[in-house]
Amino acid sequence: MTLTYSTDIVIFGGGIAGLWLLNRLRSEGYAAILLESDSLGGGQTIASQGIIHGGLKYALSGSITGAASAIADMPARWRNCLQGNGDIDLSECRLLSQDYYMWSNAGIRSKLITFLGSKGLRGRVEVVAKTDYPDFFRQATVAGILYRLPDFVVDTESLLHVLVKNQGGHIFKIDSGAIEFDHDDAGNIDTVIIQQQDQRLQISVQRSIFCAGEGNQALADQAKLDRTKSQTRPLKMVYLKKRELPPVYVHCIGDSFSLTPKLTVTSHTDADGSTVWYLGGELAEAGVKRSDDQQIEAAMKLCDELFPWVDLIGARWQCFTINRAEANVDNDYRPDDACFIEQNNVVVAWPTKFTLTPSLVDKLIDHLAANAVTPLQQSNTNKLSSVLDQPKFATTHWD
Numbered sequence: 398m399t400l401t402y403s404t405d406i407v408i409f410g411g412g413i414a415g416l417w418l419l420n421r422l423r424s425e426g427y428a429a430i431l432l433e434s435d436s437l438g439g440g441q442t443i444a445s446q447g448i449i450h451g452g453l454k455y456a457l458s459g460s461i462t463g464a465a466s467a468i469a470d471m472p473a474r475w476r477n478c479l480q481g482n483g484d485i486d487l488s489e490c491r492l493l494s495q496d497y498y499m500w501s502n503a504g505i506r507s508k509l510i511t512f513l514g515s516k517g518l519r520g521r522v523e524v525v526a527k528t529d530y531p532d533f534f535r536q537a538t539v540a541g542i543l544y545r546l547p548d549f550v551v552d553t554e555s556l557l558h559v560l561v562k563n564q565g566g567h568i569f570k571i572d573s574g575a576i577e578f579d580h581d582d583a584g585n586i587d588t589v590i591i592q593q594q595d596q597r598l599q600i601s602v603q604r605s606i607f608c609a610g611e612g613n614q615a616l617a618d619q620a621k622l623d624r625t626k627s628q629t630r631p632l633k634m635v636y637l638k639k640r641e642l643p644p645v646y647v648h649c650i651g652d653s654f655s656l657t658p659k660l661t662v663t664s665h666t667d668a669d670g671s672t673v674w675y676l677g678g679e680l681a682e683a684g685v686k687r688s689d690d691q692q693i694e695a696a697m698k699l700c701d702e703l704f705p706w707v708d709l710i711g712a713r714w715q716c717f718t719i720n721r722a723e724a725n726v727d728n729d730y731r732p733d734d735a736c737f738i739e740q741n742n743v744v745v746a747w748p749t750k751f752t753l754t755p756s757l758v759d760k761l762i763d764h765l766a767a768n769a770v771t772p773l774q775q776s777n778t779n780k781l782s783s784v785l786d787q788p789k790f791a792t793t794h795w796d
């Protein structure tokens with residue numbers, strides 16, 4: 398049996414980019430639906446550390462570029478949303494930490510202060526007085542300097558729930574093998590076809606937008622888009638769990654300033670109430686060349702060296718590999734801004750960073766308006782709900 402449906406926009410992928418976009422498009426009056434082939438957030442989003450960056454990492458790489466300035470505006474933009482005053486109401490999203498810190502070896506204090514000043518970050522990155530140290534660093538038994546960054550940390554699971562809360566009737570689970578694209582004579586995709594058991598769904602669209610992270614390339618190939626160039630960068634992330642572990646949110650930087658901090662730690666709570674330290678940064682980038690055992694050994698050594706005052710005996714350690722998915726805009730270099738590529742009436746989009754999602758979505762909405770894509774269809778999805786299920790939410794790697 399064939400069922401037909403018309404919508405303005407169909408989004409593929411229910412990570413942060415697709416979900417944020419769905420919220421914004423619908424509030425702009427577009428009829429939009431989102432199709433997810435696995436679980437909501439189950440790609441990079443749930444694996445992310447949830448740090449809303451203010452640009453320090455970019456500045457560490459050299460000069461403050463346009464993109465670094467764009468990211469510098471993001472914490473304020475997110476904070477507005479978290480207070481219920483932004484373009485999306487995130488007031489029910491849980492914050493894991495209002496502050497994010499940078500910890501450096503005391504030996505490089507003056508070098509670092511000069512460096513931060515030269516990068517125009519003075520005023521945004523402040524040295525924390527010892528009397529104001531958070532509990533974790535009050536216990537420190539090694540000399541170091543603590544800086545407070547404009548960054549903060551959101552709980553990605555709760556963010557996903559908030560982004561889905563008012564959109565449930567517009568999000569559907571599909572089998573990625575069940576999609577076909579029908580092109581018109583100009584090469585535009587006018588119909589997305591989904592074969593669901595004995596039902597054939599034909600969805601007419603003005604625009605298709607791929608926000609499928611690592612899945613973007615396969616979708617682009619399927620849609621015969623030859624201009625999409627993507628890349629993946631693997632990371633071997635480590636987490637450790639222990640009940641009485643104190644929470645900490647910090648980049649630890651080494652003696653040499655580099656794009657990636659030596660270690661980036663965020664703290665979470667697992668389903669049993671144990672604290673989870675989630676470890677990224679240079680450890681995760683370099684870790685892809687190590688076996689799991691070697692990576693855990695490297696992580697243990699680094700934590701002992703950086704936080705010798707913390708008792709990690711009895712902690713349970715694990716690691717896993719996950720790819721960052723990005724546009725390949727500059728011959729395999731790391732892009733530093735959100736980015737999209739349009740070919741015919743299909744847009745392929747990457748936020749590059751969780752943090753930059755609001756900026757990506759602004760660009761997409763401006764682009765639609767500039768190309769005369771206006772709301773035309775009604776938003777009644779009852780027909781689709783009778784055939785397609787809702788996808789489940791992803792669970793964190795430690796649960």
Ligand SMILES: Cc1cc2nc3c(=O)[nH]c(=O)nc-3n(C[C@H](O)[C@H](O)[C@H](O)COP(=O)(O)OP(=O)(O)OC[C@H]3O[C@@H](n4cnc5c(N)ncnc54)[C@H](O)[C@@H]3O)c2cc1C
Nearest residue numbers: 410412413414434440441442445446447448610612751752
């Ligand atoms: C380990 C790690 C830590 C990170 N930490 C941070 C951080 O602290 N701060 C920060 O700013 N950024 C961080 N990032 C980057 C950030 O997580 C990503 O930029 C962001 O989550 C990408 O979101 P997305 O929605 O584009 O992709 P994803 O989250 O990967 O979502 C893509 C979705 O598309 C679905 N999909 C795939 N194929 C199809 C298909 N054919 N049809 C339909 N759906 C499909 C997938 O199942 C998935 O749900 C981190 C990334 C990683 C990997």
